[in-house]
Amino acid sequence: MTVLHRVESESGVADTATVTAERHSPLEHRVAEFERSAVHGPRGVRLAEEPFLTQLDLRMPPSGTALRAVSEELGLPVPAANRVSGDERQGLLWLGPDEWLLVAEEGRAGELLGVVRSAQQGEAGSAVDVSANRTTLRLSGPMAREVLEKVCSVDLHPRAFSTGHCAQTLLGRAVAVLWQVGREPEYRVLVRCSFANYLADLLLDAMAEFLPG
Amino acid sequence: MLLIRCPWCGDRDEVEFRYGGQADVDYPADPERLDDTAWGNYLFVRANPLGTLTERWVHTAGCRRWFSVVRDTATNEMSPDIPSRRESR
Amino acid sequence: MTSSPNPHRLNASVRSGRIDRARAIDCTVDGRRVRGHPGDTLASALLACGITEVGPSIHRGRARGVFTADCTEPNALVQRLDGCPEPMLPATELEIYEGLEVRTLSGVGWLSGQRDTAGYDKKFVRSDVVVVGAGPAGLAASLVAARGGARVMLIDQHRELGGTLPDGQAHVSGHPATEWVGRAARELAENENVRILTRSVALGCYDHNYLLVAERRAEHLPVWRSSGPRQRLWHVRAGQVVLATGAHERPLVFADNDRPGVMLASAVRSYVNRYAVLPGREGVVFTTSDSAYATALDLLSCGARVPAIVDTRAEPPARLVEQVRAAGAQVYPGSVVTAATGEPGVTGVRIAGLDGNGSLTGTPVEVGCDLLAVSGGWNPAVQLFAQSGGTVRWDPVVAGFVPDSPGGRSARVVGAARGTYDLAGCLAQGFAAGAEAATVAGFRVAPPAVPQVDGDRPVGRPRPVWAVPDESRPRRECTEHFVDLQRDATVADVHAATETGMRSVQHVKRYTTVSTGVEQGKSSGVNTIGVLAETLAASSPGEVGTTTFRPPYTPVPLALFAGRTRGPLYDPVRTTPMHTRHEQAGAVFEDVGQWKRARYYPKNGEDMETAVLRECAAARTGVALQDVSTLGRIEVVGSDAPVFLDRVYTNKFSNLPVGKARYGVMCGADGMVLDDGVSLRLAEDRYLMSTTTGGAAKVLDWLEEWLQTEWPKLDVYCTSVTEQWAAVAVVGPDSRTVVGRLAPELDVSAEGFGFMRFAETVLRNGVPARVARVSFSGELAFEVNVARWYGQALWDAAMEAGRDLGITPYGTETMHVLRAEKGFVIVGQDTDGTVTPLDLGMNWAVSRSKDFIGKRSLSRPEMLRADRKHLVGLLPVDGHSLLPEGAHLVDQRAPRRPPVPMLGHVTSSYRSAALGRTFALGLVSGGRERVGEVLRAPVGGTDIEVEVTTPVFYDEEGVRRDGAAQG
Numbered sequence A: 001m002t003v004l005h006r007v008e009s010e011s012g013v014a015d016t017a018t019v020t021a022e023r024h025s026p027l028e029h030r031v032a033e034f035e036r037s038a039v040h041g042p043r044g045v046r047l048a049e050e051p052f053l054t055q056l057d058l059r060m061p062p063s064g065t066a067l068r069a070v071s072e073e074l075g076l077p078v079p080a081a082n083r084v085s086g087d088e089r090q091g092l093l094w095l096g097p098d099e100w101l102l103v104a105e106e107g108r109a110g111e112l113l114g115v116v117r118s119a120q121q122g123e124a125g126s127a128v129d130v131s132a133n134r135t136t137l138r139l140s141g142p143m144a145r146e147v148l149e150k151v152c153s154v155d156l157h158p159r160a161f162s163t164g165h166c167a168q169t170l171l172g173r174a175v176a177v178l179w180q181v182g183r184e185p186e187y188r189v190l191v192r193c194s195f196a197n198y199l200a201d202l203l204l205d206a207m208a209e210f211l212p213g
Numbered sequence B: 001m002l003l004i005r006c007p008w009c010g011d012r013d014e015v016e017f018r019y020g021g022q023a024d025v026d027y028p029a030d031p032e033r034l035d036d037t038a039w040g041n042y043l044f045v046r047a048n049p050l051g052t053l054t055e056r057w058v059h060t061a062g063c064r065r066w067f068s069v070v071r072d073t074a075t076n077e078m079s080p081d082i083p084s085r086r087e088s089r
Numbered sequence C: 001m002t003s004s005p006n007p008h009r010l011n012a013s014v015r016s017g018r019i020d021r022a023r024a025i026d027c028t029v030d031g032r033r034v035r036g037h038p039g040d041t042l043a044s045a046l047l048a049c050g051i052t053e054v055g056p057s058i059h060r061g062r063a064r065g066v067f068t069a070d071c072t073e074p075n076a077l078v079q080r081l082d083g084c085p086e087p088m089l090p091a092t093e094l095e096i097y098e099g100l101e102v103r104t105l106s107g108v109g110w111l112s113g114q115r116d117t118a119g120y121d122k123k124f125v126r127s128d129v130v131v132v133g134a135g136p137a138g139l140a141a142s143l144v145a146a147r148g149g150a151r152v153m154l155i156d157q158h159r160e161l162g163g164t165l166p167d168g169q170a171h172v173s174g175h176p177a178t179e180w181v182g183r184a185a186r187e188l189a190e191n192e193n194v195r196i197l198t199r200s201v202a203l204g205c206y207d208h209n210y211l212l213v214a215e216r217r218a219e220h221l222p223v224w225r226s227s228g229p230r231q232r233l234w235h236v237r238a239g240q241v242v243l244a245t246g247a248h249e250r251p252l253v254f255a256d257n258d259r260p261g262v263m264l265a266s267a268v269r270s271y272v273n274r275y276a277v278l279p280g281r282e283g284v285v286f287t288t289s290d291s292a293y294a295t296a297l298d299l300l301s302c303g304a305r306v307p308a309i310v311d312t313r314a315e316p317p318a319r320l321v322e323q324v325r326a327a328g329a330q331v332y333p334g335s336v337v338t339a340a341t342g343e344p345g346v347t348g349v350r351i352a353g354l355d356g357n358g359s360l361t362g363t364p365v366e367v368g369c370d371l372l373a374v375s376g377g378w379n380p381a382v383q384l385f386a387q388s389g390g391t392v393r394w395d396p397v398v399a400g401f402v403p404d405s406p407g408g409r410s411a412r413v414v415g416a417a418r419g420t421y422d423l424a425g426c427l428a429q430g431f432a433a434g435a436e437a438a439t440v441a442g443f444r445v446a447p448p449a450v451p452q453v454d455g456d457r458p459v460g461r462p463r464p465v466w467a468v469p470d471e472s473r474p475r476r477e478c479t480e481h482f483v484d485l486q487r488d489a490t491v492a493d494v495h496a497a498t499e500t501g502m503r504s505v506q507h508v509k510r511y512t513t514v515s516t517g518v519e520q521g522k523s524s525g526v527n528t529i530g531v532l533a534e535t536l537a538a539s540s541p542g543e544v545g546t547t548t549f550r551p552p553y554t555p556v557p558l559a560l561f562a563g564r565t566r567g568p569l570y571d572p573v574r575t576t577p578m579h580t581r582h583e584q585a586g587a588v589f590e591d592v593g594q595w596k597r598a599r600y601y602p603k604n605g606e607d608m609e610t611a612v613l614r615e616c617a618a619a620r621t622g623v624a625l626q627d628v629s630t631l632g633r634i635e636v637v638g639s640d641a642p643v644f645l646d647r648v649y650t651n652k653f654s655n656l657p658v659g660k661a662r663y664g665v666m667c668g669a670d671g672m673v674l675d676d677g678v679s680l681r682l683a684e685d686r687y688l689m690s691t692t693t694g695g696a697a698k699v700l701d702w703l704e705e706w707l708q709t710e711w712p713k714l715d716v717y718c719t720s721v722t723e724q725w726a727a728v729a730v731v732g733p734d735s736r737t738v739v740g741r742l743a744p745e746l747d748v749s750a751e752g753f754g755f756m757r758f759a760e761t762v763l764r765n766g767v768p769a770r771v772a773r774v775s776f777s778g779e780l781a782f783e784v785n786v787a788r789w790y791g792q793a794l795w796d797a798a799m800e801a802g803r804d805l806g807i808t809p810y811g812t813e814t815m816h817v818l819r820a821e822k823g824f825v826i827v828g829q830d831t832d833g834t835v836t837p838l839d840l841g842m843n844w845a846v847s848r849s850k851d852f853i854g855k856r857s858l859s860r861p862e863m864l865r866a867d868r869k870h871l872v873g874l875l876p877v878d879g880h881s882l883l884p885e886g887a888h889l890v891d892q893r894a895p896r897r898p899p900v901p902m903l904g905h906v907t908s909s910y911r912s913a914a915l916g917r918t919f920a921l922g923l924v925s926g927g928r929e930r931v932g933e934v935l936r937a938p939v940g941g942t943d944i945e946v947e948v949t950t951p952v953f954y955d956e957e958g959v960r961r962d963g964a965a966q967g
C-alpha cells in the first residue's frame, strides 16, 4: 500500500533493476541514419545521441552556504558564468546566476539527488531531477563548429567559446544547452525530448554540405 | 536584429529575448487602496518617449533572467541600466 | 575560313584582361551560341561577340544595349533557363559557365513553376572588423586591421578583389596596381583571422552593426559541377564596420540617350581593361568631369578612334586636354551631346555648345560614332551607410550625395563611397579607418605610410547637367530623354508629375516609377532628383533630397532568406513519446502550438463525427485513454511556495494539504484569465503545477517575472519539468479497474483514493509513477505520470490492462466534447484575453480573503458592467444544427440591416453522444440574465435559433466523477 503523501518526492527515479518495461530515447530509431551521415577526415563531422544522461536542475542563492556545500560534496567547483566545471562524466554547467545543471552518467539521479539535497539541508534552493526532460546530441569532428554556425548565432570562434564553455541558446528554433566538451571540436547539445527530432533533422541538413559526392 | 547584452550570459541576438516594456513600474503595495484611476494608470499607462527609455527584457532562450537596459528609441543604442533598487538574489 | 567568334576581343598584346583565353566557354543567349572565356561576364561575352543589343524596353519596346559593367545595369537583364531558373539577372554580373542558357528580358522576368531544389545555407558569425568593398580603400582597411590581430571579414561583390583597379591603368609603388592587389590578397588569405567573401553582396546594414551578406557559392558553376549550397546568407555581427562601397557612375540625359551603343564611360574602361573587349571602334566621350578622359585614352590606346570628347565644362583641366589631343582626340569644351542619332544603334551624335545658364548655343554639329561613352558624374554608394542610420548631404564639389560627416552610427565610410576619387586618398582613408576600427575593437595598430601612387587624380570640378535641353522641344515634350531606362521613364514624365502638383521626390518616384526597377535608383535616382530640382527651381539637388535607401542592396531570392527553414524544418514538430503508438492506431493529428496531438482515432473509415461519438461514448460508459504528455509542468519549490501560489492563482493554495490537488486559475494584472490547470502539493514546500499545452512557456516566464522583478525576497524556485514526464488520462466508469491493474500496489477504491488526491507508486512493470485523481470530463478519471522515457511503456501497459474492457484511445476532439458537456473552459478557446474569471462564472475560484495578481482589476467599473459577456451554454433549438465556432449571436428582434448589434459569439460547438444533440458554449453580453432566451446565429444566409442555457449540460450534480454510475 502506497503512502499517499510522502514528503520527499523521488518519483521518476527508477530503480532499473526491477523495471521490466522498455525505456526509449527520442532518437534511438535514428542510429543508422546518424551513421550514414557521418563524415570522416579533415572535413568530417558526426552526430550521435547520448541518451539517458543523469541531469539535475539545481537552484540556489549564489552567495549562500548551500551552494558551497553542494560544490564540496560533489567535488566540483562552482563554474563561472557560461562555463562548466568537471568533465563529461560529471559536470556542473552554469545556466544562470542561480541555476546550474548537474550532468552525470546514466542512472545516478537518485544518488546525486540525495547528495545535493542533504548538502542543501535547511537552506533555500531546489534540486529537481530532469534526466528525462532532455536528451543529448553529440556533434563532433573538425567541421562541427562550421555546422553549428549554420543554426546558432552565439559566437563559437575559439577566441570566444572553447572546451569547458556552455551556453543556453537557440539552435534553429529550439532552445538548447550547448556544451563544448573537446577541442576537435566536440559538442554536447542538450535539448528537450520533443525537440530532439527537429534538432537532429536540422543538424543533419546543416551537415549535408560535408557529405562526399 | 538588435544585439542585447544579457548581464549574465553576455551579448546575444534579439531573438533570444522577450520584451517586457517600461522598467520600474512597481506592483502597488496595496492595490485595494488605489482608486480606479490610479490602478488604471498602473495597468495601462506607460512612457513612450522619443529618446532614452529604461525598459525590461527577459532572456527567454538563455538564463531566463529579467533585466533592464536603457535604450534610445530613436537609434536603438543600448546601455546597461544601473540598478538603483533591484536586489539581486 | 570561319570568322572569329570574338571579333571585338582585343589581342592579348594590347590588353591581356582578367580572362583565361586558353579555355573557351559556350553559352546560349536567346537560342544563339555565345562564346566567351573564364573570367567573362555574360555582358562582356556578348560584347566580345559583337552583340550590343539586348531585349527591348519594357513599355515602349525601344532597342536597348548593354549599358554598364556592374549591378546598376538597367537593360541587359536576363532570365536564366538552365539549372535553377531565375529572373532578372544582370548580364553584367552573371559569370558565364559551360551550359549557361538565358533569354534576354524586356524589364519583366517570370518565376519558374519548377520546384527550387537548390540548397540555401546560412551562417552566423561575428567579426571584429567588417569591411564592405575590396577596392583600394577596403583592401587597405582590411590589411591594417588584420595586421593588428582583429578578426576581419572582407566582403566584395565580385569574383576578384581590387574593386575598379583592374578596370584602370593605375600604378602603386611603380608597379601596376593589380600587382599590389595580388600581394594584398595573398597577405589576407594567409591570415587565419581573415575571412574573404567574394561574389558576396552586403544586402543590408542594420542596427548594432548587423549585416546580411548574400554569397553566391555555386551560381558561376554549371549544375553538374556544383555541390553544396547554391547561395549562403551570412548573418554578420560586426564590432566595427568600414564601408568602402565605391561609387556608381551616372548616365547623362539627352535625346535618344537609350540607344544601343550608349554606355557608361567607366563600363567602357572595364570592358577594355578587365575583359579585353572593345565595345566600339569609334567612340565619342560625353562627360561632366575628369574621369572619362581615361576612357578616351584607353580607347585610343586600343586602336579605336575618339572623334570627340564632349565636356560640359568650358575649361576642362589643360593637362587632360593636352593628353587626349596628343593621342588624337578632339575636345569640345563647354558642350553637350544633344542627341544620339541612328536607329536602332548609335551611328553618331549631335554636339552643341552650352552656355553658363545651361542653354544651347550655336549650330549643332554631327559626328559619327558607333559608341557613346557617357559620364554624368559619380554617386557615392551610400546605400549601406544610409540604411544603418547615416544621413547624407549634397556635396557641390564632388556633385553627389555624400555621408554627412562624421555621420552614421559607427560605420566608417572611406574612398569613393565618401566622394574621394583619387587612389592615394582612397588608400590613406582605408589605412586610417582600418587602424582606427581595429584599435577600437581592441586590437591596437597604427596605419602604415601610403605608398607612392600614379593614378587618376581628378582635379577639375565637375559640371553636372541633369537633362540636356532639347534642340527644339520644351521639357514637357522630352519623351525620349530617359532618366530611368529600365522603367522607360523620361524627363517628360518627371515634368508631368510636377504639373500634377507633386513636389516630394518620394511622390515623384512613385508617380513615375523611376528607381523602382532592379537597380533601385542606383543609376536613375540622382538624375531624377537633379531634373526635379531644376523643374522646381530648387537651389540644388540637396534641397530636393533623396528617396529612402532600403535593403536589399541588390535583388536577392526569397529562398535565401528562408534558408533551411522550409518544408519539415519550417517549424519544430514536437511529439510525445507515445507518438508512434498514435500513428499505429491510425490517429488523425492536429497542431496545438508546435505539438502534434492525436485529434481522433478513426476506425474502419469513420469520419471525425462518428469516431468522436464512439470515443465519447467509451469515456462516458466504459473506459478511454488519452495521451496528456503535452500539458506544461512546473515544479515550484521553496519555503515561500505556498505564499507565491496564493498570489499568482485567484484561489488559495497555501491551505491545500500535502497529497492533494487543486484546480487553479491565473490572471494577468488586468484581471483577464491567463492560464489554468491543476497543481499538486508534493510537500510542504513543493508543488507541481500544470499548465495548458500552449501556455507552458508563457506561464514559466510569468512566474519568473514576478519572482525576479517584484518579489525577489521570496524563497521560491521554478523549474520546468514538462518533458520530464509522460502522462495518460484514464477516463470512464471502468477506469478504476484499469488503473488498479496498472498499479497493483495502489488502493484505487473510492474510499482509499478520493477525488483530487494523488499518490506515488510503482506500476506492475516496475516503473515508478505518480497517479492523480483528476478529471477534465466529469467522469471517474485518473492521470498516470511516469518518466518521459517510459511513456510508450505506460501507453502499452494501460491498453493491455483495459483490453478486455474495450479501452478506447481518444483524442483532443473527444476531450473537447467531454469537457464542454461539463462546461469546463479551455483557456484560449473560450477565453481570448478579454475574459475574467467572473465572466466565466468562476466566482467559486476567486478568493475574497487574499490579494492575487489581477484582483484589483476585477472591481474596476468596466468589470462590473451588467452587459459584460458571460460564458453561457447554447442549445440550437432544432438539436441538429451545429453552430460554427466564431458565429455571431444577435437578438431575435435585431434589425437585419448593418450595423447589426452583436450580443456575443460561439466559442465551442460540438455534437454530443451523451446529450443526443448538438450544443455549444459562447460568450454573450449579460448572458447569465438571458438564460431561457432564444437568440439567432446568422450563418451563411440563414439563421440558427439557439437557446441560452447554463454552461453545464451533463451530470450537473457531479456524481459521476466518483464512479457512482458503476454502482
Ligand SMILES: [Zn+2]
Binding pocket: B006, B007, B008, B009, B010, B059, B062, B063, B064, B065
Ligand atoms: Zn542570459
